[in-house]
Amino acid sequence: MSDAKNEIGVAVLGLGNVGSQVVRIIEESASDLAARIGAPLKVRGIGVRRVDTDRGVPADLLTDNIEELVSRDDVDIVVEVMGPVEPARKAILAALEQGKSVVTANKALMAASAGELAAAAESAHVDLYFEAAVAGAIPVIRPLTQSLAGDTVVRVAGIVNGTTNYILSEMDSTGADYASALADAGALGYAEADPTADVEGFDAAAKAAILASIAFHTRVTSDDVYREGMTKVSAADFASARALGCTIKLLAICERITDNEGQERVSARVYPALVPLEHPLASVNGAFNAVVVEAEAAGRLMFYGQGAGGAPTASAVLGDLVMAARNRVQGGRGPRESKYAKLPIxxxxxxxxRYYVNMNVADRPGVLSAVAAEFSKREVSIAEVRQEGMVDEGGQRCGARIVVVTHQATDAALSETVAALADLDVVQDINSVLRLEGTTE
Incomplete structure (x- = not known):
């Protein structure tokens, strides 16, 4: 223990939206937290990139010497909420190697270096907690590592990025195009000045890597996650989705699959997809997140709530901090990394x-049969076809639009089909290709 009063010394790295909320809650709920833990928490210092006395905390707590702070003898637990991957990785490794437990909300770091950090924590016999790295305040990591530890998880799918969900929800409800919905998200503070990490799926891919690693006892990194962004989703796609009884969501999907030879593998992927309106994820709108877990014995479980923001994320951080502090008081440890399965990606x-393919074609006899033939050649079964005429600004017919919905097919077969369709003289444009999730027909 750090001193005669048996206080648990805490170093907080980062004083942004999340860090400031963490410090506030520790101070305002001190007596309650002490009762839950069995010892008081004490903030020993706050690491920042630039020391500025006007930060709303006592100036003597602030330091830009992160290395010195995490090395202090009176620090028992390091809370990292500063990002990005570096210098956070270096600071966390230093803390772990010196016997400090670590709580982090750094999804990019955990997706890239979870194995390295877990090994360091194991070697030092300390805790590494990261509930806040996925879906903010929504408890997902702990149910997977503890509540479902005796079950077999087969699938984890969800909406794990509030920015993209807000944009897609606005496009669905108002008919706005992508650019307008993105501008609204920026004005409301949901989208960063550079939204690339969100709208191109990088943020969701990092979270998918973390979820897949835990759910399937296999180390999965961001590089293992197939990723597509949602910038090409159009108002026309939403109109077609509504006609099919669906909406469109950017999904993170982690799945245990078995190939034709009986080999189990892990699939982790992020992309925009059509979701049937009766599916529980279809009703998750605005900046909210939701994760659906499917396990052999437990069945389907859904976790829903605020996926981002200073206070919600701080709630998850504090939950981890309390667990780590209790372990310090009681002499125990939290769950270790579980990687025994080592399934291939x-x-x-x-x-x-299943797939949705939207294309513009020539308006003449035989076009539909030519299109259908390309699907048939690659054994991609068609479930539904919608065709409608198109007119130009003068009201003259200028072609037709065909929407094809397939039964299940492999991505390789569908990709070959789309490439062949693009080469047909009768196909003018392939407007969009989206997957259809939430159904197995």
């Missing part, structure tokens, strides 16, 4: 999914 080409 399935390439996207092997993954069976």
């Amino acid at each position: 399935a390439p996207i080409g092997l993954i069976p999914t």
Whole structure:
């Protein structure tokens, strides 16, 4: 223990939206937290990139010497909420190697270096907690590592990025195009000045890597996650989705699959997809997140709530901090990394999914049969076809639009089909290709 009063010394790295909320809650709920833990928490210092006395905390707590702070003898637990991958990785490794437990909300770091950090924690016999790295305040990591530890998880799918969900929800409810919905998200503070990490799926891919690693006892990194962004989703796609009884969501999907030879593999992927309106994820709107876990014995479980923001994320951080502090008081440890399965990663080409293909074609006899023939050649079964005429600004017919919905097919077969369709003289444009999730027809 750090001193005669048996206080648990805490170093907080980062004083942004999350860090400031963490410090506030520790101070305002001191007596309650002490009762839950069995010892008081004491903030020993706050690491920042630039010391500024006007930060709303006592100036003597602030330091830009992160290395010195995490090395202090009176620090028992390091809370990292500063990001990005570096210098956070270096600071966390230093803390772990010196016997400090660590709580982090750094999804990019955990997706890239979870194995390295877990090994350091194991070697030092300390805790590494990261509930806040996925879906903010929504408890997902702990149910997977503890509540479902005796079950077999087969699938984890969810909406794990509030920015993209807000944009897609606005496009669905108002008919706005992508650019307008993105501008609204920026004005409301949901989208960063540079939204690339969100709208191109990088943020969701990092979270998918973390979820897949835990759910399937296999180390999965961001590089293992297949990723597509949602910038090409159009108002026309939403109109077609509504006609099919669906909406469109950016999904993170982690799945245990078995190939034709009986080999189990892990699939982790992020992309925009049509979701049937009766599916529980279809009703998750605005900046909210939701994760659906499917396990062999437990069945389907859904976790829903605020996926981002200073206070919600701080709630998850404090939950981890209390667990780590209790372990310090009681002499125990939290769950270790579970990687016994070591399942190989399935390439996207092997993954069976249903598809939606929207294309502009010439308006003449035989076009539909020519299109259907390309699907048939690659054994991609068509479930539904919608065709409508198109007119130009003068009201003259200028072609037709065909929407094809398939039964399940592999990504490789569908990709070959789309490439062949693009080469047909009768096909003018392939407007969009989206997957259809939430159904196995």
